[in-house]
Amino acid sequence: MSSVRRPASDLLKRSHRLGSDARNTNYAGGNTSAKGAGADPVTGAEVDLLWVKGSGGDLGTLTEDGLAVxxxxxxxxxxxxxxxxxxxDEMVAAFDHCTFGKAGTAPSIDxxxxxxxxxxxxxxxxPDSGIALACAADGEKLTAECFGDSVVWVPWRRPGFQLxxxxxxxxxxxxQAIGCVLGGHGITAWGDTSEECENNSLRIIRTAEAFLADRGRPEPFGPVIDGYEPLPVRERHERAAALAxxxxxxxxxxxxxxxxxxxxEVVLDFVSxxxxxxxxALGTSCPDHFLRTKVAPLVLDLPPTAPLDATVRRLKELHAAYREQYAAYYxxxxxxxxxxxxxxxxxxVLVPGVGMFSFGKDKQTSRVAGEFYxxxxxxxxxxxxxxxxxxxxxxxKFRIEYWELEEAKLRRMPAPKPLATRVALVTGAGSGIGKAIAHRLAAEGACVIVADLDTDSAEAVADELGGxxxxxxxxxxxxxxxxxxAAFREAVLAFGGVDLVVNNAGISISKPLLETTAKDWDLQHDIMARGSFLVSREAARLMIEQGLGGDIVYxxxxxxxxxxxxxxxxSATKADQAHQVRLLAAELGQHGIRVNGVNPDGVVRGSGIFAGGWGAQRAATYGIEEDKLGEFYAQRTLLKREVLPEHVANAVFALTAGDLTHTTGLHIPVDAGVAPAFLR
Incomplete structure (x- = not known):
């Protein structure tokens, strides 16, 4: 390995070990560095270099591309x-004039x-233990008691060149020192070798943990408030789903x-x-914390057994006050x-007896905000x-939250995808058309609930989409x-709500009238006509509670x-679904909920319905071989093209991605042109 690559390799290994343990640092928090020598590509002379974790990124998953050189x-x-x-702040721009070669990512403020x-x-x-000392009223004294002169106290200073x-x-x-505690911030450690530096970091962290455990008083958050104890798990989750x-x-x-x-348990104990x-009310302290959590949370001041309607009213009152207070802070x-x-x-948002709701521009951001709190x-x-x-x-806190350098970081972020922040539930998404729709919505930024009767298929698709x-x-x-x-409750607990529902689940029974039994009729209608009605009813209830509008697509x-x-x-049950689109569009428009439909021709390839016997039945009806069915359907269209699952997914995206904001009650044909099916 070259002398240029070796420091980076050792640094990445150290970073991964430190970043893999939440006791050492939080997600995307902190940075590590190594100094070494490398050859100047122009002169060939040896120069001293610094490899340091760049702006953004996470120590546990850091790659060489994430290092600034x-x-x-x-x-x-x-x-x-x-x-x-x-x-x-001007010094950050000056770092760009110090970079070596392609230099990797942008240098950070540290x-x-x-x-x-x-x-x-x-x-x-x-580390939580280090920040606890850094945020204690007598942190300097406690640092000396904890470490002696091996770790030095550094008073609070905003991250930057002066620090x-x-x-x-x-x-x-x-x-004699191995590192320091930075007031209000965290810790810094150093060493002559990568191993020594890592050991010094861990020594500071573990020593602080032991000090807090040995010296700490019991119940530092005070006694439990009567009535604020956590609800039993099932009740707690039902309450969370109702409030979300x-x-x-x-x-x-x-x-x-x-x-x-x-x-x-950490959250439930705190709010009790x-x-x-x-x-x-004092808010978080470490800059990494409040940049993700805001300076303070909204805290509900009612017990978990309070009536739901009273709780919702109180949350609205507290929210109005929170917005006023935040504007005044600004x-x-x-x-x-x-x-x-x-x-x-x-x-x-903290809810006693229930838990914590955190929010962000996507699921990872909201999850990480909760982890930081x-x-x-x-x-x-x-x-x-x-x-x-x-x-x-x-x-x-304000100087950091509204730091121009943070603002510049936000400006560098890529534009959000068309369906970013939207939560979609797709029925029958374990295969065929539903699977294609789930993939397209996820690719365009949506969070997706993959709903299917077949649990294994649904889980496989969810894994394909990224977990x-x-x-x-x-x-x-x-x-x-x-x-x-129950499925909608799971969706709400996973992503906060649902904005987009696709009624796709179905089966197909192909028989002549005289061979169609009442059982055939009932099964067909139960799954598609009744099933889509039930799903739409639950979706509408949730969307109305959210007050954010929404989309339902059949x-x-x-x-x-x-x-x-x-x-x-x-065909009769499909006609039923088609009219449900019109009826629900008329009823739900007042809530900003749009209802539209997609009318595909027979989708043979990749279709669960066709693979389950429908294809053989339709081929027999037309007197052709089953493997020729897709070609047969294509030849009867005006465009002579076969319809595939992704073509149906394209139509769903077109209806929900934002360009058709004033369209509801519409049916889009995706049939390559079947003249008898023209809408008229």
Whole structure:
């Protein structure tokens, strides 16, 4: 391995080990670095280099592309042109002039800390135990008691070039030290080798954990409030599912959000205790925390047994007050050159006895916001156990939340996909047309609930779509009202609500009239006519509670208007579905819910229905071989093209992606042109 690659390789291994343990740092939090030598590609001379985790990214999954590579001599020369703390943001742009080769990703604000400290390896981490000391009222004293002179206290300073210079000075003045605790922030450790640096980081973290455990007082959050104990699991989840659409509506006033629900023991214990209102109001402290959770959560002040309607009313009152308070916070600290207020809705909502709802632009963002608030709870517990939790000043939180560098990071993010923030439930999504629709919606940014009678098929598709942050599988028999309600509850707990429902589940029985039994008729209608009615009814109930509008799409058929032979039960139920589209469009429009249909011709390839016997029946009806059925259907169309599952998925996307905002009650033919099925 070349001398240029070796420091990066060792750094990645260390980063992965540290980042794989949540006790060491939070998701995407902290950064690591290594110094080494490499050959200048122009002169061939050996130069000193710095490899450091760049802006964004996560230590546990860091790749070489996620490292910034800089010339150490040029980076350290920036001290000579440093204009002072009031203009230190200018130094981030200067980092670009220090990069080496293609340099990997953009350098982060913490680059100066890693470059200026005289150590070959540096770790900057955000462990809960370290931040607990950093956010304690007497953190400096406690740090000395915990570590002696091996770890040095550094008072709060916003991340930047000056902080890097401060830590470099601390390291120089304390040769015995292995690292420091950064007030209100986290820890930094160093070492001459990668192994020594990692061991020093772990020594600081584990020592702080032991100190808090040994010195901490019991019940740092106070006694349990009578009536605020957690509900039993089943009741808790039912209550969460009932509240989720209302809470998501509140969190989406400024822009649509995806939700995540957490009822971990850490959260339930915190919101059951007497001190939780005081501590929650103080807000989070570590910059990594409040950039994702906002400075404070919205906290419901009712017990979990309060009537649902009273709870919803109180949440609305608290939400209105939260927005006023957030706007006042912005006004207190904004200056003429501050970025515009990004939104006043909460990112975290705490509900005693039930759990925590967190929100973001996608599932991963909302889940990570919840994880960060759990980190914040752990920090509060540690600080309160040995002292008093004292986060950084509100004005400092504002300076970071509305930092121009953070704003620039937001501007660099790619534009959202057309269906970003939308949650879609697709029935019959384990195969065929439903599977193709699920794939297309997920590819366009939607979170997808893959609903199917076949659990294994649904789970396989959900895995294909990317797993829990993108899709979840639910077992749904569309003839069973309770299974439908349970599936929607699972969807709500997974993503906060549902915005888009595709009625696709179905079967097909092809028989002449005289051979069609009442059982055939009832089965066909139970699954498609009755089933789509039941799914739409549950979807409408939820969408109305959310107040965010929505889409319901029926996968109907050209057979809804085309009179073909030996098809009475199937075609009649498709006609029923077609009219449901019109009826529901007329009824639900007042709630901003659009209802449309897609009328495909026979989809043979990839179809579960055709593979299950329908194909053989239709081939026999037309007197052709079954493997020629797709070609037969294509030749009877005006365009002479076979209809495939992805063509139906394209139509669903067109109806729901935002360009047809004023269209409802429409049926789109996807049949390559079947003249007898023209809508007229």
């Amino acid at each position: 800089l010339r150490l001599d040029r980076l350290r020369a920036l001290k000579d042109v440093y204009p002072g703390v009031e203009r230190e 680059t100066a800390m890693h470059g200026l400290v005289e150590a070959a390896h540096v770790d900057h981490l955000h 890097g210079m401060d830590i470099a000075a601390v390291k120089a003045a304390n040769p 659409p209302h809470i998501r509506a509140l969190a989406s006033q400024d822009r649509p959000q995806v939700g995540h629900f957490t009822d971990s 205790r007497a001190e939780h209102p005081r501590l929650a 006004q207190r600290h904004a200056t003429a050159d501050s970025p515009a207020m990004r939104g006043a809705d909460p990112a975290i 759990v980190n914040a709870i752990n920090v509060m517990r540690g600080a309160e156990a040995v002292s008093t939790y004292t986060p950084i000043e509100e004005s400092e 829990p942050d993108r899709a979840v599988a639910v077992t749904m028999n569309v003839t069973d009202e309770e299974e439908i309600a 996968i109907v058929s050209k057979n809804a208007v085309f009179a073909g032979p030996n098809n009475i039960a199937y």
